[in-house]
Amino acid sequence: xxxxxxxxxxxxxxxxxxxxxxxxxxxxxxxxxxxxxxxxxxxxxxxxxxxxxxxxxxxxxxxxxxxxxxxxxxxxxxxxxxxxxxxxxxxxxxxxxxxxxxxxxxxxxxxxxxxxxxxxxxxxxxxxxxxxxxxxxxxxxxxxxxxxxxxxxxxxxxxxxxxxxxxxxxxxxxxxxxxxxxxxxxxxxxxxxxxxxxxxxxxxxxxxxxxxxxxxxxxxxxxxxxxxxxxxxxxxxxxxxxxxxxxxxxxxxxxxxxxxxxxxxxxxxxxxxxxxxxxxxxxxxxxxxxxxxxxxxxxxxxxxxxxxxxxxxxxxxxxxxxxxxxxxxxxxxxxxxxxxxxxxxxxxxxxxxxxxxxxxxxxxxxxxxxxxxxxxxxxxxxxxxxxxxxxxxxxxxxxxxxxxxxxxxxxxxxxxxxxxxxxxxxxxxxxxxxxxxxxxxxxxxxx
Ligand SMILES: *[C@@H]1O[C@H](CO)[C@@H](O)[C@H](O)[C@H]1NC(C)=O
Ligand SMILES: *[C@@H]1O[C@H](CO)[C@@H](O)[C@H](O)[C@H]1NC(C)=O
Numbered sequence: 001x002x003x004x005x006x007x008x009x010x011x012x013x014x015x016x017x018x019x020x021x022x023x024x025x026x027x028x029x030x031x032x033x034x035x036x037x038x039x040x041x042x043x044x045x046x047x048x049x050x051x052x053x054x055x056x057x058x059x060x061x062x063x064x065x066x067x068x069x070x071x072x073x074x075x076x077x078x079x080x081x082x083x084x085x086x087x088x089x090x091x092x093x094x095x096x097x098x099x100x101x102x103x104x105x106x107x108x109x110x111x112x113x114x115x116x117x118x119x120x121x122x123x124x125x126x127x128x129x130x131x132x133x134x135x136x137x138x139x140x141x142x143x144x145x146x147x148x149x150x151x152x153x154x155x156x157x158x159x160x161x162x163x164x165x166x167x168x169x170x171x172x173x174x175x176x177x178x179x180x181x182x183x184x185x186x187x188x189x190x191x192x193x194x195x196x197x198x199x200x201x202x203x204x205x206x207x208x209x210x211x212x213x214x215x216x217x218x219x220x221x222x223x224x225x226x227x228x229x230x231x232x233x234x235x236x237x238x239x240x241x242x243x244x245x246x247x248x249x250x251x252x253x254x255x256x257x258x259x260x261x262x263x264x265x266x267x268x269x270x271x272x273x274x275x276x277x278x279x280x281x282x283x284x285x286x287x288x289x290x291x292x293x294x295x296x297x298x299x300x301x302x303x304x305x306x307x308x309x310x311x312x313x314x315x316x317x318x319x320x321x322x323x324x325x326x327x328x329x330x331x332x333x334x335x336x337x338x339x340x341x342x343x344x345x346x347x348x349x350x351x352x353x354x355x356x357x358x359x360x361x362x363x364x365x366x367x368x369x370x371x372x373x374x375x376x377x378x379x380x381x382x383x384x385x386x387x388x389x390x391x392x393x394x395x396x397x398x399x400x401x402x403x404x405x406x407x408x409x410x411x412x413x414x415x416x417x418x419x420x421x422x423x424x425x426x427x428x429x430x431x432x433x434x435x436x437x438x439x440x441x442x443x444x445x446x447x
Contacts, residue, residue: 023106023407023424024050025347028081029099030113032417035149035203037118038090046080046099046110054101054108056080061095090117100376106407107375108422121146121201123210130214136185136240138272140248141213143179143197152199152208154179159194159212167195171299172276176249177268184248185240185274191217245273245320245327254330260416261337261365265308269329270301271320278321284314310335310365338417339364345410345423350400358395358423360410368412368419375406400427 028047036042048054056075058065067073073084080099086092094117099110123146133139145152156167156175167173172184179197183190194212201208219239249270259265271277279300281288288303290296295304305312313335319328343361350356362368370393372379379390388404389396397404407424 020051021105021426021428022049022051023405023426024048024054024101024103024108025407025424026099026101026108026110026422029110032111032114033116033149034113035116035118037204038086038093042084042086042090042093042115044082044084044097044099044113044115046082046101048080048101048108050101050103050105050108052103053078054103057100057102058082059098059100065097093117102375105405105426106424108407108424109373109376109409109420111418111420116149118149118203119146121148121152121199121206121208123208126211128211128213130216132216132218133186134239135188135217135219136243136274138246138248139183139186139190139215141181141183141195141197141215143175143181143199143210145179145197145199145210146208148201150201150203152201154197154199156181157196157198157209159196164196169298171278174270174298174301176270177266177302178249180249182248182270182272184270184272184276185243186215186217188217188219190215240274242324243272243274244325245271245277245322247320247327247329248272250329250331253328254332256332256334258334258336259308259312261309261335262307265303265305265312265333267303267316267318267331267333268298268301269318269320269331271327273320273322273324275322277326280319280321282317282319288316308335310337335365336416337363337365339368339412339414339419341412341419341421344421345408347423348397348425350397350404350425350427352401352427352429353399356397356400356425358408358410358425360393360412360421362393362412362419364412364414364416366414368414371411371413373409373411376409397425400425402427402429 026048028045030045034044046056056079058067058080067075067082072086072088073082075082080101084093093115095115097113097115101108131139131141143154145154154175157164158167167181169175173182175181181195181197194214196212197210199208249268257265257267269279271279281303283289293305293307297304313333316331316333317328318331319326339362341362343359345358345360348356348358360370372390372395374382385403387398387400395408404425405427407422410421412419
């Protein structure tokens with residue numbers, strides 16, 4: 001029987017061995033940018049596994065955060081997750097946090113979690129003076145939506161009592177990327193309605209409205225009867241029949257945009273003029289190649305590229321033309337990239353005297369720099385180990401011993417962000433190694 005047992009043992013894959021002892025691994029963490037509502041319990045997640053089960057601690061703005069001494073904060077059992085119920089000055093919690101999960105075999109770190117309070121959007125309750133303007137002139141109605149976070153979605157309504165409707169967008173009138181409403185030129189029938197910018201905040205699906213503004217368009221007829229005007233406005237009331245294009249957005253003859261790979265790129269050119277100018281685009285001196293990744297919107301006034309890529313970099317020229325003349329504006333687009341993974345380091349479970357490697361490969365623009373830490377301490381200042389060699393994106397271990405057991409962090413960063421990965425090296429003690437393998441024996445004895 002003993003003989004059969006030895007013969008039919010299937011050797012388990014070492015990576016399937018669940019060691020009795022294991023350094024911590026982060027299993028859950030809040031996002032790097034974490035927006036919370038201070039009126040509710042603010043939750044910051046941090047969970048980890050390991051054996052023994054990790055204990056958790058937090059840093060706030062780089063310093064130890066004594067959770068136990070803050071009566072508004074509590075940590076969940078067997079987890080590092082914090083519940084913050086801030087009855088008093090919630091602003092004090094707006095900070096950068098980092099959670100650390102430790103046991104005697106090492107410490108794993110979350111990325112830094114920037115906690116930001118959701119601010120209910122409010123527009124000042126100002127009373128807006130009516131806008132009095134001559135027919136034919138360009139007009140910009142500012143929206144100035146509260147900035148968030150998070151960024152709201154804006155739109156314009158107009159009302160002629162009692163109905164309220166979305167402002168019709170066309171070649172002449174449209175909303176810009178910043179939420180302002182642009183009129184290339186105003187017409188009589190833009191008059192005597194209230195214009196009102198609304199903002200929808202995705203976080204709570206809340207809608208807020210700015211105080212409405214009344215637009216009065218002056219024409220030669222309106223001067224006689226309908227309103228009483230000051231002498232200044234009478235002066236201004238010469239109707240503009242024709243006018244050469246001028247830039248309303250962006251202003252001047254050139255501007256530049258820096259966009260991160262994968263983020264939305266919006267190019268916008270809005271001109272004033274009478275008749276309404278026509279907008280055309282070129283890129284690097286040629287007609288803009290309209291690809292499937294790109295949408296031409298807003299009556300040619302906007303180019304939307306939902307996910308920018310490096311090929312979108314270049315010089316875009318928009319031209320506004322009407323029968324009086326034309327103007328050009330050059331937008332220089334540069335594309336950069338926050339770090340992204342090519343290869344993340346994976347946990348290593350090694351028997352004594354084995355060799356191993358942790359690899360942390362990433363790319364980005366500019367190229368990310370890699371820095372390594374051991375249990376959260378920069379590798380440069382940690383106790384040197386002759387069998388451990390760091391070269392850029394790789395740590396090589398030769399003939400490991402239990403001393404190499406630790407959690408290693410790799411931080412790939414450039415000016416646009418960073419990625420943090422934890423990977424442990426778990427060197428099994430000899431007898432423990434056997435003990436674990438035995439757990440996974442599939443024993444079959446032939447009859
Ligand atoms: C990663 O490195 C960058 C650049 O030095 C730093 O700003 C960031 O805080 C680091 N992240 C962590 C989690 O330590
Ligand atoms: C306003 O007048 C212009 C031309 O006079 C016309 O094209 C447009 O449809 C009118 N708009 C409304 C909302 O009546």
